[in-house]
Amino acid sequence: MITQHLPALIILVPLVSAFIILLLGPNYVRFARHTAMAASVVLTVFALLLLLETTQDGTIRYYFGGWQPPWGIELYIDRMTGFFLAIVSSINLLVLVFAAGVLEQEIRERVVAHYYALFLILTTSLLGIAASNDLFNIFVFLEISSVSAAALVAVNGNRYAMEAGVKYLILSTLGSGSVLLAIANIYMVTGYLNLTYIAEALPAAFAQYPLNIVASLGLIMVGLTVKAALYPLHIWLPDAHGSAPTTSSAVLSGLVVKVYIIVFIKFLFRIFPVDFIEIFPIQPNLLVMSTFGILMGSILAIRQTDIKKMLAYSTVAQVGYIFLGLGVLTPNAVIGSMLHILNHAIMKTILFLSAGCIIKLTGIREVNRLEGVGRVYPLPMAAFSLGALAMIGIPPLNGFVSKWYLGLGALDADQPFFVLIILVSSFLNGLYYLPIVIRSFFGREPRFSEIKVLPIGARFTLTALAVAIVVFGLFSALPVGYLEPAVEQLFAG
Amino acid sequence: MRDLIVRVIARFIIPFIQVYGLYIVLYGHVSPGGGFAGGTVMASSLILYVMAFGARSEKRRLPEWVARSIESAGAVFFVAIGLVSLFQGTTFLANQAAGFPMGIPGRVFSAGAIFLLTFGIGMKVFSTMITLFTHLIEEEEKEGTG
Known part of the structure; x- marks a missing residue:
């Protein structure tokens, strides 16, 4: 029974654990650490099961509420996504194991429990971005990831971390904004938010509204490369990753930057066919x-x-x-x-x-x-x-x-x-x-x-x-x- | 902020705002509105309270830990409702298929899980607005005194 719900559970487990930690408040540090650790272990097991499942079936689809796309929200886990989910959850687990005993010395006692919750919310957003097959859903998770990542940078509370966090937040939001504009353009000309349906409707839409699609491609490219810190748009990264606490830097550098590349791959291959890309x-x-x-x-x-x-x-x-x-x-x-x-x-x-x-x-x-x-x-x-x-x-x-x-x-x-x-x-x-x-x-x-x-x-x-x-x-x-x-x-x- | 007119009007108007906010939350599935809009309206009543009577007395009425608990509980409640359908053998957040009673369309107690989900969103938005507002106020007070 549980295996068929793995795509949803992989997002829900860290989300619920984060809010349970927040429910108890900042005084229950030990509880927060254990909950986060347990959630990550469960998560890693789920992700590895999904990885195995993708090797057998190829693609796993999950419809929220039983609503078929294009009306409902779909989770779509192909081999590439399964690969990334496994990376995120296992690195996440290892970093949390590392954090036990180290974290308390690096950030203020008062925020340690919140730090664990934020960390899990960030993980949720990374998994959600990778697994979702719905453009607007992806955008929402992108926003969650920018806000929680910026908070994980600034959590130290010293001047440099604050400055880096604000800089990161502004540029990252700028990136999300342009991705949102691109999504709006795509939705306007195709009428769908589901990636599979957009891919089908795109050729006809391109014949009619070529400029919107060119614009959205440009916006996606700029938005995601800002967030992924490709060279001339990297200026926020050294400050943010350099001044964050150790565990934050590890996850930000190791995972968060990559998830935007995964989104880019989704746009590149799932929406725009390869021969389409060659025109631009x-x-x-x-x-x-x-x-x-x-x-x-x-x-x-x-x-x-x-x-x-x-x-x-x-x-x-x-x-x-x-x-x-x-x-x-x-x-x-x-x-x-x-x-x-x-x-x-x-x-x-x-x-x-x-x-x-x-x-x-x-x-x-x-x-x-x-x-x-x-x-x-x-x-x-x-x-x-x-x-x-x-x-x-x-x-x-x-x-x-x-x-x-x-x-x-x-x-x-x-x-x-x-x-x-x-x-x-x-x-x-x-x-x-x-x-x-x-x-x-x-x-x-x-x-x-x-x-x-x-x-x-x-x-x-x-x-x-x-x-x-x-x-x-x-x-x-x-x-x-x-x-x-x-x-x-x-x-x- | 010791204005008598503001205080009297606020005392008079706050219950109405709260009832209206609750109305928007509860009727979210049959009329325009819903958890987010209703939660914001409810929160605005408390923001008005802070403006009229100060943040200290608001803290007594709604301590920070209560607001924080409502906030997290709202989110957990939402997911819990969604998880009910897993135990009923359908997918996450399923409504009718998971056995939630549908009721008569147009009535308040109808639409199964949507009614409950809107309530959960209302809780979360209400308390988030309050916490955000009180945090901003606190920052200002700290800067003012220190």
Whole structure:
């Protein structure tokens, strides 16, 4: 009985748990932590079940209230969505395990319970965006995600976090606004909000109202690239991800930025057929923006002295990779993009979490003062190094696999230039990650007045993520085997 | 804000606003309006109260934790109504199919789950408006005194 309701339950479980936490109020911190953890465990199980189900049936549809589309609201989980739901829920669980024992030291006691609730609401919105097949529903979840993400940035309450949060909120709302305008335009000319029906009605609507559709494509592109922080529109990201609490940064960088790319993929493949896309200059635009993003993100990261800011700029470059695959638009390149969504989620989460640990243990934020830290605190620094090596794309680790597929995709499209870009960017990545790794392990051992111990949850999460990096690098056939039919499904429309 | 006229008028008009708000919530499924509009109207009565009598006495009437609980309870209530249909073997938020009594169209107690859902939305919107307003007021007071 329960399996047929999984698509709805996956959204409801975190939502209800968040409101139960809020119902009890800020004094029940332990209860909030346990509820959040339990909700995430249930969520992860559900998401993995859905993932299995998509491998058998292909696409799962769920109609709210039993109303058939186009009247009712539909949840639509294809392989691509199932993949993303599994990533969101498992990373969410790992970050929550990490948060236990660390979070209380980073934010005020009074807001810890609310933080858990906000975190679950953010997860709800991410899952909802991915699973929904209804444009207006997607917009509502987009709004929930921008508001809750901005709150998760500003939760520290210090001046920098506040400023970053407000900046993020404004730009993100601007992005939602233009997505809303695009949705309104599409609804106006097709008369549907359901993606499947829009795709059917679009060719006729395009013959009659071409300008509305061109405008909505442009608005979608701008709106979603602002929210996903593609290069020239990335200005909010380094501040927001750099000054947020550790767990927020990890989720914001690892998951939130990706969900907008998932929405973009939905628009690209589900609404606008591929031959339709070729009429408009979307691909060239994406290619230019992502090329600059990959290079400039890395170059700007080299100049940073603050470790979290550096990681944030690295996210700008990695978002460029994912959009590069969508710009090249060959099956292999799209597989590369999807793989990079997974791999970057793992790598960036481990990097942000271990950097957060290092900052908490040593009090050092500056990159060049990390000398010898790895000798005193081997676990977080080893986790950081593993993440950094994977980010550069050293072969047995997972970062290499997605870069490999992106490169293959670029070659399929007869555009070897982008392979060069990926290579150059990998060298640039090495330029800012490797000195930290080398200095921290081979530098002079520093003297700390006291040696602190990491909570067990933090150690568990870092280890699990490190294992995931190696496993998804060595057994890359696992995700690739799942993604090949997924991408086929996307290209089939 | 010690204006006698404002206080007398407010005391006179607040019950009417509240009844009207409740009316819009309860008749949400048969006439224009619904949970959101009705909840806002209900909240506006309390905002008027704060303007006439000050935030302190409003806090006594509706403590913050009550407002917060109503807010979360509204959301949980909404989802709970939706979940009823799962146990009846249909999909989330199903109405007639889940066995909610439909009643006679046009009557107040009709339309099954919609009636209850509107009520849940009304609760949530009402208390959210109040909490937002009191938070803004608090900020101002803090800045004024500190």
